[in-house]
Amino acid sequence: MTQSNLFDQSVENILPQDGIVNYYGCVFNNQEANQFLSLLLNQIEWKNDEVKIFGKQIITKRKVAWYGSKPFLYRYSNSSKTALPFTDELLAIKTVIEKISNETYNSCLLNLYHQGEEGMGWHSDAEPELKQDGAIASISFGAERKFNFKHKITQEKKQIVLHHGSLLVMKGTTQRFWLHQLPPTKLIKEPRINLTFRTIQE
Numbered sequence: 555m556t557q558s559n560l561f562d563q564s565v566e567n568i569l570p571q572d573g574i575v576n577y578y579g580c581v582f583n584n585q586e587a588n589q590f591l592s593l594l595l596n597q598i599e600w601k602n603d604e605v606k607i608f609g610k611q612i613i614t615k616r617k618v619a620w621y622g623s624k625p626f627l628y629r630y631s632n633s634s635k636t637a638l639p640f641t642d643e644l645l646a647i648k649t650v651i652e653k654i655s656n657e658t659y660n661s662c663l664l665n666l667y668h669q670g671e672e673g674m675g676w677h678s679d680a681e682p683e684l685k686q687d688g689a690i691a692s693i694s695f696g697a698e699r700k701f702n703f704k705h706k707i708t709q710e711k712k713q714i715v716l717h718h719g720s721l722l723v724m725k726g727t728t729q730r731f732w733l734h735q736l737p738p739t740k741l742i743k744e745p746r747i748n749l750t751f752r753t754i755q756e
Contacts, residue, residue, distance in 0.1 A: 568712055569703065573728030577714055578721040581654055581693075587719030591695040593643050594747050600666050604633050616672045622661035626754040630681050637661055647693060648751060655723045657689040659751035670697065670742025676704060676733040679724075685753040689725035694718065696746035702735045716748075 565576045582590065600617040620628055621644055622637030629635075640648070644662055652658055667673070679690055694716040701722070703712040716722060724734075736748075 568714060569728065569732065570710065570712075572705065572731035573724070574726040575703065575728055575732075576655075576723045576725075578654060578723070580717055580719040581650060581721045582719035584719065587695055590643060590647065591718075591745075591747060594664070594695065594749075595666070595745070597641060597643065598664060598666075599638060600664075614672075615668065616674070617666040617668075619664040619666075620661070621664070622754065624660070624756075626661050626683070628661070628663070628681065628683055628754065644749070647749065651691045651693065651721055651751060654721060655689060655691055657691065657723070657725070659689075659691060659753055660756075661754050662749055662751045665748045665750075667697075667699075667736070667746045667748070669745065670699070670739040673738035674736040676735045678706075678729045678733050679750070679752070680729045683754050685755050687726055687729075688753045689723055690729075691751040692716075692722045692724070693749040693751070694720050694722075694746060695749075697742045697744040699742065699746055700737055700739070702737060704733045704735070706731055706733060 565578055568575045568577055598619045600619055603614040603616055603618040604612070620635040620637050621640050623640060624637065626637040627634055628637065648659055648662070695718060698715055698717050701714050701716050704710070
């Protein structure tokens with residue numbers, strides 16, 4: 555497994571103001587990332603997400619899963635989920651990213667995008683269950699995808715490409731002042747799995 559001491563803890567903040575986003579690049583090598591991608595595709599209990607938009611119930615093509623150290627209840631987009639117990643693979647990934655980010659996490663929301671046409675609109679992760687200003691660690695496996703940030707007041711935008719096996723950490727006041735988005739694209743036909751490790755307030 556990749557060693558956390560190979561990473562500079564003073565990694566640059568990619569946001570110009572009002573938050574902290576650190577991109578560590580690939581924290582798992584290609585072989586490790588391929589192995590995790592295969593295991594997660596086949597062993598996670600994936601389900602199509604259900605969200606309510608303008609009063610209408612929508613079933614997404616994107617699939618999701620919710621895991622944690624306890625059966626935490628998580629509500630977003632007018633739906634709720636109860637966490638399944640962490641798998642060995644999720645615990646192994648969590649151990650690595652906790653050492654690198656110098657943070658701790660007790661839950662993980664996973665997203666499976668089957669191809670580039672599946673994305674995520676502008677939003678912030680500010681649900682009341684989450685620790686206020688707590689770190690959210692985002693791990694990517696599979697297809698490289700662009701990831702966008704937009705300031706809620708100034709509308710300033712920042713974009714980054716998330717690579718196979720990479721780690722991005724959002725913390726501080728990021729969720730208060732910035733929206734983020736995974737824009738859809740017709741150019742990508744391969745799947746991507748995104749793991750967002752979070753802290754639920756107990």
